[in-house]
Structures are given as structure tokens and as C-alpha cells.
Amino acid sequence: MKFNALMVIVLMTFIGCAEKKSNKLADTFDKDAKEELIDKWYPLALDKDDGGYYTNITYDFKVGKEHEKMIVTQSRQVWVTSKAYKEYGDKAYLTYAEHGFKFLRDVMWDKENGGFHTLVTKQGEPIVKPYEAKTAYGNAFAIYALAAYYDVSKDEEALDLAKKAFMWLEAHSHDNEFKGYFQHMEMDGTPIVRTEDIPSTSDAGYKDQNSSIHLMEAFTELYQVWKDDTVKERLTELLLLIRDTIVNDKYSMDLFFTPDWTPVSFREDSKEVIQEHFYLDHVSFGHDVETAYLMLEASEVLGRTDTEKTLEIGKKMVDHSLTYGLDKKLGGFYEGGYYFKGDDVLTITNFDKNWWAQAEGLNTLLIMTRMYPDDKMNYYEKFEDLWTYTQKYMMDDTYGGWYSWGVDVRPEVKEELKGHVWKTTYHNFRALINCKHQLEMLNAE
Secondary structure, rough: OOOOOOHHHHHHHHHHHHHHHHHHHHHHHHHHHHHHHHHHOOOOOEEOOOOOOOHHHOOOOOOOOOOEEHHHHHHHHHHHHHHHHHHHHHHHHHHHHHHHHHHHHHHHHHOOOOOOEEEOOOOEEEEOOOOOEEHHHHHHHHHHHHHHEEEEEHHHHHHHHHHHHHHHHHHHOOOOOOOOOEEEEEOOOOOOOOOOOOOOOOOOEEEEHHHHHHHHHHHHHOOOOOOOHHHHHHHHHHHHHHHHHHHHOOOEEEEEEOOOOEEEOOOOHHHHHHHOOOOOEEEEEHHHHHHHHHHHHHHHHHHOOOOOHHHHHHHOOOOOOOOHHHHHOOOEEEOEEEEOHHHHOOEEEEEOEEEEHHHHHHHHHHHHHHOOOOOOHHHHHHHHHHHHHHHHHEEEEOOOEEEOOOOOHHHHHHOOOOOOOEOOOOHHHHHHHHHHHHHHHHHHO
16 A cells, blocks of 8 residues: 555644644643642641641541541552652652651551551551451551652661561561461461451451552562562562462452462352452452552563563453443443352442542553553553543542542542542552553653
8 A cells, every 4th residue: 555645644644643632641640640639638638746647638628537547548648759759859749758757667667566557546556456456458558658768768767667567577477388478467466367256257367369469569669679589589479379379260359368378259158148248259340450550560570571471461350340340331440240150241249439440440551552552452442431431520620639439329429538548649649640651651652
């Protein structure tokens, strides 16, 4: 086929328009990350009286009333403000990160037993809830934050604390027999063993995918600033455990496991029992699309030669979520579904749409766009649809920030908290900045 001059002009015009559109979209993601998200949060969220960050932020960005401080929430904000400094170079963000680091160091680290407390009062007194004195999940996020803060501050004290937390997990949480990590621990680090008196709906004593993927995420961050052989070994172990064991043959992840990695399943029970145990056993589309990204990131940081296999499995996880977990009418990933016994097709059992699944979906769909530009799934179209949904139903165009749930399903959240013990700026900011970078790379390719 020969191109005449007119065809070349038309083609170049089309390419130029596409690049301008993509460049403009990258700028939009940048603005939404900075002006409509983190600059709404900071310095508002800094607790200058007792240290760390306030927990409750109201729908119209005022400081709320309840401020029990959880290691996960506190750590995520150190990570975000550290990354914001790295992204924008504004030293105010570094100051906000330092503020949070000092709270992790001085208050949330258990100076008697080691490890990070899961929950403290606003003033910093430990709150010990059953089975949750210490968790692998919480300590993972502390490591994640400390490594990111060290990366931009070069504060050796932060790296030393990250190393101490890693070695504490190594001594108390790591399972040398079956691999992976015990999630729930006593104050002294003793793993909690599941007994008959623990309610069937409780996850106490189980291993799980969620702590595993975030330990992998944390060790990925840590290994980039501390090239330790044991960190590399544990990161590799987690990557292969998640990819080859936790991901099942339908290319979703099983959620909870006995110590030997036998999945916890209620598939043989009635639908009533299955629904009662939804937390322990369902398909979580958000975790699946997020993990596809986290596995790929870990594989690349490790410099593995089988990254292509990891990418292929991640693609199948994304395809499964797009096929079964996406609202085909309005858009957005549902909270969860289930393969009932005898069914080959998944049934949606929770139609809610949480904020973090949409955020992680945006980033992962752009990765798939770059990796598989001509795939029949048409990832970029799916990305555009999800972005349209997110802007319309998840992002607050009056006060800024993101709702906890899609208002197409739960309109009441418009006047609920923007920040709470499980919600900060972490998923949103990471996804928006990653999307900005992905779009810039698409422009350059």
C-alpha cells in the first residue's frame, strides 16, 4: 500500500492529535493528584499537638473527631508525602513526611518488644484488640513508608528502623517451614494459632493474600534502598508464592489460608453460610488488578528472567476481573463475587465499588495497554471507561478528594468521611501519579 502526500498529512495530523490528547490527560492526572488530592490533605492532616496525622477528615476537608491512629494509615501518609516530594520537589512535602516519620519512630515502634503497634490513641497509648496487637500487614506498611522516606531524605535513622522492622518480622512472623508470613501476632511477636473458640468468621490464625501482597510491595520498596540478600530472598519467595500458589486456576486469588497454604473455602456450604463468610472467601477484583501490578513491579526490581511469565499471569488476572467484575453499564469494579458450586460463571455478590479498586484498576489497565497494545481486550478503551466512571462517581468535584464508595451505588457517602482509619491518600495518589507516568511513556513510544 503506497502513501500519497495527503494520506501522510492526514496520518501525521491524527498522530499529533492523539499525542496532544494523551499529553493533556497526563496533565489532568497530575493536577488531580496534586491540587485535588494531596494539597487538600496536607498540611491539614498533620496533628501538631500529638504527632502523626489526624485520622478523620470530613467530607468538606475539616479535621474530624475520632483520631485513634493505626500504623497502616500513619505509614501510608509518610509514603505519600515522601513520594510527593520526589515527584514535585517541594520541601513542604518532605517536612510533612518527616513529621510522620518521627511519630512512627517515637510512638508506634514498640521499644520493649519490637515491631510496630497496630493501633494507638491520639496521644500514642497502645490499644490492644484481640488478635491484633501486632500484624505483618501493619509492619509491612511501616517498612514501605520508611524505605520511601529514606529514599528522599537520606536519613539513616529511617533506614535503620526499616531494617529493624524487617528483622523483627524475620524473627517472629516468617514461616520457615511453609514459607510466607503469619499475619496475627501477640504483643511479643508470638504468632496466633487458630483454635476452636475463634469464631468461624474471624481471620485470626490464618495466613492471607492481603498481607502477602503488601509485604511484597514493602520489600520491593526496601530492596531498592537496601540490597540485602535476605530481603531479596524473601521478596522472591513472596512473588513466587503469590504468583504460583495464591493465584488460583481461575486467575483470581484465594483470600485466606491455613498455615500450609490450604485455601479457606466455604464453597461446599449453603449460600447463606457463604454470604456470612464473604470476608474470608470471595473473588476480590480490586486485589486481583492491584496484584497484577505489584507482581510485575517486584519482578522488575529483582531483575528476574521470568518476568514474562509473571506478566502473562497478571494479564489473565486483569482479564478475569474485566470479564466478571466490571459494571458493563456504568463502569467501575464491583467489590466482590463468587463461584457457587456447579457454576462455571461467577456471580456478583457485592455490588459496592470501593475507591481503591478503581484507582488501582486505572494504573494496571494502562500497564496492560503498553504491554499489549493490540490485544482484543482493548485495555485503553477499558481505561478510558474506568476513568470516566471514576471522575463521575468517585471524585468529589465540589470539595476535592475521593469518596470511599461509588455514589452510583451508595450516594450517601457524599457526606461521609473523606479520611478514616482505613482511608488516606495512598491508593489514589499512587494510581494518579503512576497513570501520569504511564501516559507520558505512551506518548514517547
